[in-house]
Amino acid sequence: MKLASPKIGKVVCPEVFRRRQLQVERKLKRMKKGLLAIASLALLLVSTSANSTKAIDSRVGYLAPVFSISNNDTTVSLQEMKGKYVLLTFWSSADAESRISNIHYNRMAGKNTKVQHLAVNFDRSAKVFNEVALIDNLERGTQFHITHDNQSSIQKEYRIGSKGLRTLLINPDGEIVSENPSDAELAQLN
Numbered sequence: 001m002k003l004a005s006p007k008i009g010k011v012v013c014p015e016v017f018r019r020r021q022l023q024v025e026r027k028l029k030r031m032k033k034g035l036l037a038i039a040s041l042a043l044l045l046v047s048t049s050a051n052s053t054k055a056i057d058s059r060v061g062y063l064a065p066v067f068s069i070s071n072n073d074t075t076v077s078l079q080e081m082k083g084k085y086v087l088l089t090f091w092s093s094a095d096a097e098s099r100i101s102n103i104h105y106n107r108m109a110g111k112n113t114k115v116q117h118l119a120v121n122f123d124r125s126a127k128v129f130n131e132v133a134l135i136d137n138l139e140r141g142t143q144f145h146i147t148h149d150n151q152s153s154i155q156k157e158y159r160i161g162s163k164g165l166r167t168l169l170i171n172p173d174g175e176i177v178s179e180n181p182s183d184a185e186l187a188q189l190n
Contacts, residue, residue, distance in 0.1 A: 058157060058158040058159050058168070058176065059176065060176050060177065060178060060179055061175070061176065061177075062175065062176055063173075063174050063175055063176075064078060064088065064168065064170045064174055064175070064176050065078075065157035065158065066078045066079045066174075067153070067154055067157070069118075069120060069144045069146060069150070070144070071140075071143070071144050071145065074141060076118060076144065078118070078170075078174075079174075081116055081118065081170075082172065082173070082174050083172050084114070084115070084116050084172055085114050085115045085116070085169065085170065085171060085172060085189055086115070086116050086117075086118055086169075086170040087105050087108070087109050087115055087116070087117045087118070087167055087168075087169055087170075087181070087186075088118050088119075088120070088167065088168045088169075088170060089101065089102045089105050089106075089117065089118070089119040089120065089166075089167040090119075090120050090122065090158065090160055090165045090166060090167070091119060091120070091121055091122070091165050092121060092122040092123055092165060093121075093123050093128055093129065093132040094123070095165050097165075098164075098165035098166070099132070099136070101166075101167055101180070102119050102136075102138070102167075103136050103138065105117055105119075105167050106119065106136075106138050106139055106142060106143075108183065108186050109139075109142070110139060112186055112187075112189060112190055113190075114189045114190060115186060115189055116142070117139065117142040118142060118144070119138070119142055119143045119144065120144055120146055120154065121133075121143065121144065121145045121146065122146060122151060122155075122160070122165070123145060124148075126145050126147075129143075129145040130145075166179055166180055167179070167180050167181065169181040169185065169186075
């Protein structure tokens, strides 16, 4: 029995027709495997880029290192504040510039409902910290004195020694977006 080739209209024997049909099927399988491989690679690239995390560092453009800190009755974790803008201030009563900045940012955060203030104090004495916080009329729930035991890890992670005492603005995703932000930057968050 002879079959007509669909393309040409010539009459071919069944064995030749079947061989050609098998060749076409093999080519289609290879093409499907190639397309599947390309689609898998594309999906892998998209999923890894969407789930990739930024590096953690104390510089602008990086995720802020996470830590927890306690005062007498409250423990706060930077991780718990994710989803909000955070003004993270490092200060000491011995450093006039950082003390003035802390007072300023404490007041600015009080006026802006989208920003939370977290101030970490590096005074040697908790008594000095408490007296200064009272004199400066600071919001007690935002001010935390760090003990000598915990100072070194935070100082290392946030490069306190080399960068000095400063304030960082952290966005709701946990990324540091500004160092010592201006009033105009904070006003834009309202």
